[in-house]
Amino acid sequence: MTRISVLVSLYRCGQYIQPFLELCAKTEGLDQIEFLLLHNDPQPEEEAIIERFLPNLPQLVHVKITEREGLYATWNRGIKLAKGDYITVWNVDDIRFTDSIMMQARALDEHPDSGLAYGDIYLSAQYGQKGSTLTQSPEWSESASDFYMRYHISCFQMWRKSIHTTIGYYDEQFRCSADFDFQIRAALHFSLVKTPRPLGIYLLENHAGKLSRSGYQGYENNIIYLRYGAYGNLNLLTLRKSLQLYQKEKLRFFGQWTDFTENSPFPGTFKVKGSLVASIKAPWTLAKLTVKKIIGRA
Numbered sequence: 598m599t600r601i602s603v604l605v606s607l608y609r610c611g612q613y614i615q616p617f618l619e620l621c622a623k624t625e626g627l628d629q630i631e632f633l634l635l636h637n638d639p640q641p642e643e644e645a646i647i648e649r650f651l652p653n654l655p656q657l658v659h660v661k662i663t664e665r666e667g668l669y670a671t672w673n674r675g676i677k678l679a680k681g682d683y684i685t686v687w688n689v690d691d692i693r694f695t696d697s698i699m700m701q702a703r704a705l706d707e708h709p710d711s712g713l714a715y716g717d718i719y720l721s722a723q724y725g726q727k728g729s730t731l732t733q734s735p736e737w738s739e740s741a742s743d744f745y746m747r748y749h750i751s752c753f754q755m756w757r758k759s760i761h762t763t764i765g766y767y768d769e770q771f772r773c774s775a776d777f778d779f780q781i782r783a784a785l786h787f788s789l790v791k792t793p794r795p796l797g798i799y800l801l802e803n804h805a806g807k808l809s810r811s812g813y814q815g816y817e818n819n820i821i822y823l824r825y826g827a828y829g830n831l832n833l834l835t836l837r838k839s840l841q842l843y844q845k846e847k848l849r850f851f852g853q854w855t856d857f858t859e860n861s862p863f864p865g866t867f868k869v870k871g872s873l874v875a876s877i878k879a880p881w882t883l884a885k886l887t888v889k890k891i892i893g894r895a
Contacts, residue, residue, distance in 0.1 A: 598629065601698060602680060602758075603684075603687050604684065605632055605687050606686075607634055607643070607689060608637040608638065609638075611640065611643050616725070618646070622650070626699040632656050632687075634657060634658065637665045638662070638663070638664060660674075667769055667772065669767035670769045672767050673851055679758060681758065682759070683758065684756055684758050685701060685756075687753065691753075691800055693796060697716070700792050700794065701714040701753075701755040701796070702755070704791075712757055713750065713787065714755045714789070715789060717731055717792075718752065718797055719795060722800075735749065739788070742863070744781070744784045745827060748777040752797075760786070760787060763787075764779070774818055777817075777821055785862060815832060816839040819835060820845050
């Protein structure tokens with residue numbers, strides 16, 4: 598019985614596919630897991646590697662996507678296909694520990710009110726090596742406002758499929774920060790639970806072989822800070838560009854725009870203080886735009 602669906606977005610990843618599939622085969626709880634290989638513009642050499650594993654690893658579901666689409670459009674596609682009650686992600690150039698998927702599932706089993714499970718990860722500049730840096734994400738609590746301001750759920754978040762009815766899906770207009778936005782919406786409506794041990798190894802963006810590098814994170818984070826009122830985190834120097842690139846009042850799911858309707862988790866006094874903090878970071882910007890005008894345009 599499939600209880601957990603793992604979303605794996607693939608695009609030009611031939612160097613990682615074989616070691617990744619070998620790790621899949623060693624994962625604990627295989628009888629409860631499906632791996633949705635969401636393959637953008639598949640290349641013959643990539644398909645050949647996958648086909649070698651299919652006979653002995655029936656948990657693999659190879660979904661061929663003819664033309665390349667954005668990462669979060671691919672994840673949303675996978676969510677619709679997922680058979681499991683729990684959904685998680687696994688980027689092909691990152692490494693999960695063999696017990697990590699089941700550890701997250703147990704965390705959700707033991708905390709039925711929680712919508713999402715997360716955990717610490719090791720950061721590495723070299724694929725296949727654990728590295729010496731371990732993230733130390735805070736424990737979730739209802740008063741943990743930091744979850745509305747910073748990203749904490751790592752590259753291996755797991756969530757209940759049922760929460761999409763309440764919070765929607767990943768915002769497809771973003772290239773790299775939709776999981777941050779998703780974290781905030783999840784935290785606004787559900788509790789989160791942290792696993793007792795690290796989940797795996799994240800390959801840092803400065804590695805030459807990193808597949809998900811993007812220079813858009815700062816622009817996208819600006820939109821997220823505006824949406825939820827974390828004005829103290831704004832970069833006023835790049836805010837105008839952010840507003841040109843992205844819609845603050847709209848979310849894009851499955852190629853369709855929908856209104857953003859969430860309320861800010863912060864009181865007005867916090868937002869005013871944050872506006873002042875943002876202005877101090879870039880005082881010359883206010884020669885052209887006051888904080889009031891910036892927030893008004895947002």
